Amino acid sequence: MNRKVYTVSAVLIALSIALVIARIIYGGQSIRPEFNQECWRVSLIMELTGNAERAKVRVTLPQDTDRQTxxxxxxxxxxxxxxxxxxxxDFTENRVGFWRTELLDGDKTIKYTFSTQLRELVYGIPTNLTLSKNPAGMYPADIQPWLNPSSEIQSGDEELRNRLSKIIGKDKSIHSVVRKIYDFVRGExxxxxxxGSKDAKLALAKLVADCGGQARLFTAFCRAAGIPSRCVGGLILKPDVKxxxxxxxxxxxxxxxxxxxxxNGHxxxxPANYLEIYRGDYALIKHTGLSRFNYYFVIRHENIPPVDQPGSLYVIPLHFQSLVQVLILIPLGALVVAFMRVVVGIPTFGTFAPILLALAFREVSLWVGLTCVISxxxxxxxxRSVLDYFKILIIPRLSIMVTLVVxxxxxxxxxxxxxxxxxxLYVSLFPIIIITWMIERFAVLQIEDGTPSALxxxxxxxxxxxxxxxxxxxxLIKIYLFAFPELFLAIIAALLMLGRxxxxxxxEFWRFKEFLTLSRKKPQ
Amino acid sequence: MTFFHGLLGMNRRNACYTLVRNKRKLYPLVDNKLLTKQLLEDHSIPTPVLYFQIRHIFELKFLREIKHLKEFVIKPARGAEGRGILVIVDRVGKHWKTASGALLTTDDVEYHVSNILAGLYSLGGVDDEVFIEYFVKSHPLFYSLAYQGVPDIRMILYRGVPTMAMLRLPTKESGGRANLHQGAVGVGIDMYEGITHGGVHKNKLIERHPDTDALIGGVRIPFWKTILETSVRTFDLFNLGYIGIDFVIDSSLGPLILELNARPGLSIQLANHEGLLPRLQTIDSFGPDVEEMPPEKRLELTQEMLVKIKRV
Structure with missing residues (x-):
């Protein structure tokens, strides 16, 4: 019998491990494991204040690339x-989220949260390529637009072109031209x-700029030199609110x-912590019809690699996920109860009372919960003792107790x-039925077996x-159970083994402790 | 020496003995004391006489019809561990006197019975039945031993072979009940001759009864042979492989079976100062068809087992 149970348990454990590994390997979409990877959880929180107008917020959302999921x-x-x-x-496609409201009067908070897995990439720049007299002819049609000037990236500007020829001189190698432009922008x-960032022209005139101005200037120089280039907007990830x-x-x-x-000299x-959100000279957020608008990013590390296949619990809408978060803890609680009863031998009021109490403690915090339960x-x-005096039949009595507990x-x-x-206020989620039942069990045990056994x-x-x-x-347990519900198979395996x-x-050693004195008194 | 004197723990009892040897569908026969009583009476095995039963609330009025009966016991059919048992020993005016000396009105008794009917004392809280039976009078031998109530003898049968036995003496603390965890005294019995030796009270080894101060060892249980023979015959009716049979010895009727228990407790080991495992394993070593043997043969197996584990 035991052998069969152990075999079944071993199979279940192996199955759950195999499923977890398979999900990790095949869940990560395009990203291969040999790269230095980082996982992050990012929330964009937007606080909207409206003044009785129709409001609209437009945000570019990140999308999958060959280095980010x-x-x-x-x-x-x-x-x-x-x-x-x-x-x-601007010649490229961005993924844009729109939030529209009816006449918005007052405040609203919109939250967009995602996880991302990123890898670091280092490119080698080919040394054998040279600039062409007719750059447009060198590149495919969908790349060609990235050679043209735009309103903020004035690559056709005369002053800018003069400066460029001073910087690169007679050099024709793309490799060294890019290096020279890079060194100029980084150095000068x-x-x-x-x-508000400067455009390329102003950045060149003042030689002082933030990341936007520098990026536009660099892009303008490259386009002027005949190298297709574009700006990329995103977020540098580190645990922070910014x-x-x-x-x-x-x-x-x-x-x-x-x-x-x-x-930053790349x-x-x-690096692995650069999250790309949009391409081209685009705005991250635009809004209309709002009297006040504020936004910030909340960034923290993510522990779970992408496992968002259709079968994953992550596909459940967020407001139902909190329920799922509670449900997945029930088998865990059952495991604890089974262990404490079978291996340690602690008596409890049934199997479910401790689990439901533990779940209630999570809602209201341990000490508040414990105080509430005891009182x-x-x-x-x-x-109940008063009701006993009135000689009330058991079913109505239990119903009265439930009402009193409510x-x-x-x-x-x-x-x-x-x-x-x-x-x-969260006490309302308290397991009312379980508490009623505990009162009943406590009272019966107290009458039948005495106060000590009830206590x-x-x-x-x-x-x-x-x-x-x-x-x-x-x-960690919560996160992994949520990401890999197949771990329940391992819990079943553990319970099976506890069952044998x-x-x-x-x-029981304590209960039968007199057996120890026995061997001293009369050796067998 | 075996580990911890061959102590049988709760897990092992459940996983290796009750779950394996006791068929689930046979449980109602022992969990419902009315069915047990019926089966025993059908096969002329002595048990306290059943006076009447109450199945529904409207039958409560039967209690008021009791005119000449002064001593009787009210029991739930599915009660566990002696719960819900009410022993009436006398009638004083309009009141009933219980074994512990309390006076109850008819209302009190009716309330108690209705609680039983609603399942307050039954296993799992299901609706229950009540029966009123003969009040057993303790054998004179036990007068000096027991504080109150009637002592009973718990006999464990494994695969139809009497394996271990103890005498349970009610104490002041147990309120006349013979359950060890409620404070009764358990006294080990030598299986060969039916003579008691040292006992246990609240998990502590004792030599004397805590209330009466009487020596509990060295008592020869009356009708011991009859008790053993009745046990093996009872096994053939119930076919439960691991079972506890509770006997009482009535002063005029002799040994009666009170009830059977398909999940007998473990304290019997403390009372006997010995673990059950060596005995159970010895019985298993007698082969796979122990159950099929005739009753007399199985009684001999008890002796054989005692020889093997060197208790004789």
Whole structure:
């Protein structure tokens, strides 16, 4: 019997591990593991204040490229009308999210959250390519527009072209021309953060610019020299709350878009924490009809690589995910209860009471929860004794107890509100039925087996619930169970093995401790 | 020496003995004491006489019809661990006197019965039935031993072979009940001759009864042979491989079976100062068809087992 159970358990564990590994390998879409990768969780929080007008906010959203994967996106749209469109502008397609409201009077907060996995890339710039007299002829049609001047990138400007010929001289090699332009912009243009970036012409005139001005100047020089190039906007990721975005450039050299960042000194390379959001000289956010608008990014590390296949729990809409977060903890709690009862031998009021208590503790915090449970059970037990005096039949009596527990819980909520203790309001999620049942069990046990056994069972329930609570609070466990629900198979395997555990419970050694004195008294 | 004197733990009892040897569909026969009683009576195995039963609330009025009966026991059919048992020993005016001396009105008794009917004391809280039966009078031998109530003898049968036994003496603390975890005293019984030796009270080894201070060892259980023979015959009716049978010895009727238990407790090991595992394993070593043997043969197996584990 045991052998079969162990075999089934081993199969279940192997199956869950295999599924987890498969999901990690095949979940990461285009990104291969040999690159230095980083995972981040980014929230864009936008605070809208309207003045009784129709408001519209337009935000460019990041998309998958060959070095970045966007996954687990969530939108908290605050009842606005939200949609995503691919918008062609400036010769390229960006992914743009639109939020529209009816007449907006007052505040709204919109939240867009996503995870991203990024890799570092370092390019080698081919040395054998030379500039052409007719650059347009050298490149495919969809690249050619990136040679033309635009309103902020004035590559046709006479002054700029003169400066360029001074910088590059007679050099015709693309490799060394780009190097010279890069060195000029990095060396001669002083970095200074500004309100509103300069265009290429102004940056050249003042020789002082922020990332936007430097990127536009670099792009303008390259286009003037006949190298297709463009600005790229994005975010430098580090655990932080920030508003500042970044702009860098890409040049089309030898059939590849190669990144350059003159501000932070990345020549032909892009570090792993650069998140690309839009291409071309584009605006990250535009809005109309708002009296006030504020936005910021909240960035933190993400622990889970992309596993957002259709079967993943991440596809569930965000507001249902909080429910799923609770559901996935129930098997974990059951495992704790089974272990504590079968291996340790702690008595509890049933199997489910400790699990549901632990879940309730999560909502209201441990100490508030524990205080509420103890006072509710104690108060309930006193009132039940009163009902016992009236000789009420059991079913109506239980119904009265449920009603009384609901009244207590409502009272706690009102008191909590007046004490402005917000956590107390969550008491409503308390497992009311379980508490009623605990009162009943406590009372019956107290009458039948005496107060000590009732207190011991109550203490056991509390201890197991607290243990389950602490295990449920471990962030890693929560995240991994959510990302890989196949781990439940491993939990079932563990429970199967507990189900065939025939060893003596730890507390039975205590119960039968007299057996130890026995061997001393009369040796067998 | 075996690990911890061959102690049988709760996990092992469940996983290797009750779950394996006791067929689930046979449980109702022992969990419902009315069915047990019926089966025992059908096969002329002595058990306390059933007076009447109450199945519905409207039948509560039967209680008021009791005129000449002064001593009786009210029991839930599915009660566990002696819960919900009410022992009435006398009638004082309009009141009923319980074994512990409390006076109850008819209302109190009716409330108790209605609680039983609603399932307050039953396993799993399902609706229950109540029966009223003969009040067993303790054998005179136990007068000096027990504080109150009737002592009973718990016999464990494994695959139809009497394996271990103990005498359970009610104490002041247990309120006349014979359950060890409620504070009753468990006294080990030598299986060969039915003579008691040291006992246990609240998981502590004792020599004397905590209330009466009487020595609990060295008592010869009356009708011991009859008890053993009745046990093996009872096994043939119920076919549960791991079972506890509770006997009481009535002063005039002799040994009666009170109830059977398909999940007998583990404290019997403390009372006998010995683990169950060596005995169970010895019985398993007698081969796969122990259950099929005639009752007399199985009684001999008990002796054989005692020889093998050197208790004789």
């Amino acid at each position: 966007i996954y687990n996106e969530h939108y908290e749209n605050a009842e606005t009308n939200f949609y995503i469109r691919m918008r062609k502008s 243009v002083k970095y200074q953060s500004e309100k 508003k500042i975005t970044h702009l860098w450039c890409e040049c089309y050299i030898g059939g590849k878009w190669i990144p350059f960042d003159t501000v 020549y032909g390379s892009i 509710l059970v104690f108060l309930g037990w006193i009132l 009244i207590f819980v409502l009272a706690i909520m009102i008191i909590g509100f007046h004490l402005s203790h917000r956590k107390m 011991i069972a109550a203490l056991g329930t509390a201890v197991v619930a607290i243990l389950a609570y602490y295990l449920m609070e471990v962030e 555990y025939t060893g003596i419970r730890l507390l």
